[in-house]
Amino acid sequence: MTTEVLGVRNHPPAKSHTNVAKRPDIFGDAGSFALPQPSTRAIRRVFAPFSTSCYRNAELPLMSSPSPPFRIGLGYDSHRLGPGGPLRIGGIDIEQASDGVHAIGHSDADVLLHALTDALLGAIAAADIGRLFPDDAEVNRGRDSRDFVAAAIEKVHETGYAIGNVDAVILAQRPKMAPHIDDMRNAVASMLGCPIDSIGLKAKTGEGVDAVGRSEAIAARVIVMLIRN
């Protein structure tokens, strides 16, 4: 009885691995991973993105541009809080009762816009806000943080990218942020020239723990996605 009768074809013997070429052009210095030869586009599409430390080294049509189609950036900032308002966040002033707080800083101490600025700059691997706008420079004393965002946007555009979307979280025990979230989203959307549905924003308390929870500090985290023009 042959394997043909059983409906099973005899497979040719496996090819020797001696003809398997390493592809340093695809896999860079970590080129110990080898593709079977002849390689197919389908195989490369499956393996290449997971086998390179930087996908721009891969030989895929989507990835052949010197600039990636997307870039992401992360920003974080925090400020101490002091007695007396208003508290500026996202370019708007939050007025509070007599026991209100404000953020302490060299500029207007807008924690959300500082984190946003760093996220934008980080996405294009530019110098961060502290290097671009030193907090010991007189010109930055009391400065409107929208200036920092505008400078970051300009750099993003110069690099050939547009803003895709933003997501952010404010960490503050008080005052309550919920009534102000949409005003902040509108303000940020206006600064970035984006529709408001491109701006995600929420707030969390510190659950009474750490500096945020004790109302000693306020913080913000922002992530942005850029899209190549």
Ligand SMILES: [Zn+2]
């Ligand atoms: Zn700051």
